[in-house]
Amino acid sequence: MEVVSSSHSCLAFHQTSSSARRFLGTGLATRQTKLGRPRKSAILCVGTGRASNPGDSGKLGVSHSFNVSDVNSALQGIPQKVGEVRRVVIPGLPEGPDSSQISTGLWEWKPKLTVYYEKSGTKNSKAPAVLFLPGFGVGTFHYEKQLMDLGRDYKVWTMDFLGQGMSLPCEDPAPKDEGEQEEGSYWGFGQDSQPWADELVYSVDLWHNQVQHFIEEVIGEPVYIVGNSLGGFVALYLAASSPHLVKGVTLLNATPFWGFLPNPSRSPHLSKIFPWAGTFPLPSSVRKLTETVWQKISDPRSIQKILRQVYADHSTNVDKVFSRIIETTEHPAAAASFASIMFAPMGQISFQEALSRCRSQGIPISLMYGKEDPWVGPFWGTRVKQQVPEAPYYQISPAGHCPHDEVPEVINYLLRGWLKNVESEGLIDLPFLDDPSDEEHGVSRELEFVRTGSTKSVSVRLFGSRNSLWSQISSFLKRHASNIRVVS
Numbered sequence: 001m002e003v004v005s006s007s008h009s010c011l012a013f014h015q016t017s018s019s020a021r022r023f024l025g026t027g028l029a030t031r032q033t034k035l036g037r038p039r040k041s042a043i044l045c046v047g048t049g050r051a052s053n054p055g056d057s058g059k060l061g062v063s064h065s066f067n068v069s070d071v072n073s074a075l076q077g078i079p080q081k082v083g084e085v086r087r088v089v090i091p092g093l094p095e096g097p098d099s100s101q102i103s104t105g106l107w108e109w110k111p112k113l114t115v116y117y118e119k120s121g122t123k124n125s126k127a128p129a130v131l132f133l134p135g136f137g138v139g140t141f142h143y144e145k146q147l148m149d150l151g152r153d154y155k156v157w158t159m160d161f162l163g164q165g166m167s168l169p170c171e172d173p174a175p176k177d178e179g180e181q182e183e184g185s186y187w188g189f190g191q192d193s194q195p196w197a198d199e200l201v202y203s204v205d206l207w208h209n210q211v212q213h214f215i216e217e218v219i220g221e222p223v224y225i226v227g228n229s230l231g232g233f234v235a236l237y238l239a240a241s242s243p244h245l246v247k248g249v250t251l252l253n254a255t256p257f258w259g260f261l262p263n264p265s266r267s268p269h270l271s272k273i274f275p276w277a278g279t280f281p282l283p284s285s286v287r288k289l290t291e292t293v294w295q296k297i298s299d300p301r302s303i304q305k306i307l308r309q310v311y312a313d314h315s316t317n318v319d320k321v322f323s324r325i326i327e328t329t330e331h332p333a334a335a336a337s338f339a340s341i342m343f344a345p346m347g348q349i350s351f352q353e354a355l356s357r358c359r360s361q362g363i364p365i366s367l368m369y370g371k372e373d374p375w376v377g378p379f380w381g382t383r384v385k386q387q388v389p390e391a392p393y394y395q396i397s398p399a400g401h402c403p404h405d406e407v408p409e410v411i412n413y414l415l416r417g418w419l420k421n422v423e424s425e426g427l428i429d430l431p432f433l434d435d436p437s438d439e440e441h442g443v444s445r446e447l448e449f450v451r452t453g454s455t456k457s458v459s460v461r462l463f464g465s466r467n468s469l470w471s472q473i474s475s476f477l478k479r480h481a482s483n484i485r486v487v488s
Contacts, residue, residue: 120151139165188336
């Protein structure tokens with residue numbers, strides 16, 4: 001583990017709970033379990049000297065490699081005709097010594113605000129840097145398959161947003177009085193906040209600033225940013241406001257909005273109507289609501305239900321994702337952090353404004369969306385494509401809200417192709433664009449790869465620049481016309 005610019009860094013470690021173990025090994029199948037109070041977490045605080053060189057200082061000498069299923073990584077992209085759709089055999093995920101080693105680190109951005117991150121491929125000194133930003137409720141673990149694969153060719157980074165994952169605080173931001181404290185109680189439910197948490201709000205503006213300073217202080221060079229869901233929103237926000245730090249953006253089913261309350265900078269008068277906007281301590285009325293809601297959504301049964309919604313292929317093994325989410329929910333700061341996130345104001349610019357700025361500033365954008373996403377469906381990807389027609393838009397099926405984890409072989413293949421295209425300034429074609437006419441009219445491919453000894457096939461459609469929203473609606477109606485019946 002590497003500790004960067006930290007005089008007092010901390011990290012919460014958890015043992016896999018019994019409730020989590022009961023669900024492991026079942027894929028996406030749901031079982032019943034008894035709901036319990038949050039388990040008391042073991043908090044490990046690490047005291048170190050200040051590192052002057054983030055690249056090689058403050059190391060604790062702990063690193064690890066993540067292994068996946070047996071896959072033949074030597075497959076080549078060989079296109080073949082399958083009816084009217086060409087079939088392309090792409091590489092699977094590497095395993096063992098063929099995969100890139102992943103190391104972990106801590107970065108103390110501000111007092112008591114320590115960011116957990118992971119990196120891979122940093123020895124590729126001349127390669128581009130790629131930063132992956134996770135969605136809400138997950139973290140660095142969701143990009144394990146990208147770090148171990150893409151780290152062989154690029155410098156790859158990912159981090160947990162503050163208030164989530166392993167970047168939750170190691171001290172109570174608003175502790176209760178000594179007489180009110182009890183084992184297993186929630187943090188942030190006291191009457192007064194700690195000085196370091198007086199202005200703390202887990203908002204999209206905070207995450208934007210976190211990512212900006214991480215690039216400047218830890219990575220130290222402009223990056224390509226890849227963001228899923230919430231991470232896509234933050235990626236676009238950062239690119240629009242700090243274009244000198246971003247070489248390009250890839251959106252993976254990016255959420256097109258975040259936050260419900262007005263932003264104080266944009267709507268100072270309107271924001272004053274709301275008495276609380278995610279600060280610490282939580283008001284008494286919010287504490288009661290948070291406790292009720294948190295017990296429901298942190299229930300392992302609820303988490304399994306959500307995973308079944310967002311993963312289109314229910315044979316996907318999500319045991320590790322499930323376990324890590326459970327670990328996060330058991331952190332004593334998780335409930336109050338969730339409340340702060342839900343009541344935090346919107347960002348200073350909207351998703352659409354960020355898109356417009358990125359386009360006007362010439363920042364390359366690519367879109368890779370799972371078609372079966374129940375939350376950010378094809379409609380939203382098409383809207384982004386309409387606003388930025390030159391952005392390549394790959395629609396993947398079957399795949400849901402998290403295509404990078406559900407079909408990592410496909411996402412890694414497409415990302416490599418897009419990065420090569422941008423880095424070569426267009427001299428290397430984008431994936432699938434063998435025929436110049438396909439750039440206008442689009443093209444579909446069947447991608448095949450090997451996973452755990454079996455061949456899997458995924459359909460990918462690259463939308464053309466002439467594809468309109470109305471043509472998408474018309475196509476949808478035509479496909480479903482045969483199912484429409486008029487009952488008189």
